[in-house]
Amino acid sequence: MNTNPADDALLALAQSFREALRQSVYVMRRLDSEEQLSSAQLGVLKMALDGGARVGGIARNLGVKVPSATEQIIKLEGAGLVKREADPDDSRAVRVAATAAGRAAVEKADRRRNEFIAGILGALSQSERDAVQAALPVFDKINHSVQY
Amino acid sequence: MNTNPADDALLALAQSFREALRQSVYVMRRLDSEEQLSSAQLGVLKMALDGGARVGGIARNLGVKVPSATEQIIKLEGAGLVKREADPDDSRAVRVAATAAGRAAVEKADRRRNEFIAGILGALSQSERDAVQAALPVFDKINHSVQY
DNA sequence: TCCTAACAGTTAGGCTGCCTAAATATCAAG
DNA sequence: CTTGATATTTAGGCAGCCTAACTGTTAGGA
Structure with missing residues (x-):
């Protein structure tokens, strides 16, 4: 059996x-x-891009615990890439928002990383790239099934 | 442009x-x-399965530096899963070999991990699994191109 | 109104895994 | 027999994650 x-x-x-x-x-x-911004920090920073995210939401989205998110946020704040401010609706909460420098840093890091990967993918045959492309949505699905 | x-x-x-x-x-x-054996340790242990591997070779194969491999080897030795002995041909070198307990641990860990993943893959459609299967060799190729 | 439980976040302390630099021991070539 | 290369270990440090404990805020009764 x-x-x-x-x-x-x-x-x-x-x-x-x-x-x-x-x-x-x-x-x-x-x-x-080979980057100045770690993946962990880039992930947090990206969530802070639009408007401002709460610490708990950032942690949940990244699949880490709240203190781990706080840690990255503090580093980003120290680097001037995000700012923290009290949530107007709930004083317990904190809204994390990217600064202009933060937005620029995301763009630069994303571009550099994409170019690195594109360089690798560019060396593949078209059918190989197609195979990767076809598998990516499935990977996405797999991740969601592992979620939590 | x-x-x-x-x-x-x-x-x-x-x-x-x-x-x-x-x-x-x-x-x-x-x-x-959810495992007793970490991926890092499992990786090292697997290399020690057949006969005995040298520390440098293990490190190279895992893409880490030698001291990092040594660290894992020491832990595995402490757990009784590998033994270290001088290389008969080169006294500078150390041969790392899995013990019986080590072999059993690999089998168990591999089985549990594969079953976990198989559970996820089993929930996919056949065409999704096919897409994953088709992409895996390409992922392999990508890895080699990043190597070193 | 006031108390209490739930909630949001931070702080403190600890672990793993990786790294570099320096020490130790052995080998191999001249 | 010396010297440079090689194999590993030791020491020290850093990032990222975790749990437990603490602070402050909110919300739901009694």
Whole structure:
């Protein structure tokens, strides 16, 4: 009962998938290592772009706990990329909003990172790129299923 | 010159790809958080499975520096999952070999992790799984191109 | 009105995993 | 037998995440 062919195929796919995950972590590290803004900070900063986000919401969206978000926010504030202000509707809450410098930093970091990745993807064949493109929405779906 | 359609498509793909990378990190964290053996340790342990690997080789294969590998090896040794012995051919080198307990731990961790992922993949449609399957070799290729 | 439970965030302390630099030991070549 | 390269470990440091405990605010009764 442990040799169901369908299950075997699924487990084999899972194994390959796990290897890809591991590689992704590696690629991310590489991406991070050549930038001034870490992925963690970039993620927080992006949420602070439009109007202002609450700390709890940022943490939830990034899949980390509130203190971890606070930590990044404090760093970004120190760098002048976001400002923190009391939420007018709820004095317990804090609204985090990107400054002009913060918006510029996001744009620059995003561009640099995209160019790095585009450089890699550009070296692939068109069919390879198509395969990646087709898989990306599925990856997205997988992530949501893991959510929480 | 910044509106080359091909470049734009590539950059858009890169952007989506980056999002997938971020999600992958998230999924990996989730995977790690419910296991006794961390991914870092599992990676090292797997290399120690057949016969015995050298510290430098392990580090190179995992894309980390030698001291980082040593750190994990020491932990695994403390847990009785690997043993370290001088390389008979080169006394500078150390051969790291999995113990019986180490082999069992790899099997168990691999099985649990694969089952977790298989559970997610199993909830997808066949065409979605096909898309993932088709993209995995490309991910592999991408990783190698980032290597070093 | 006042008390209390729930909630938002920060602070404190701790862990893992990675890194660089420096120390130790061995090898290999001249 | 010296010297430079190589293999690993040790020491010290940093980022990012976590839990627990603390502060302040809000909201729902009694």
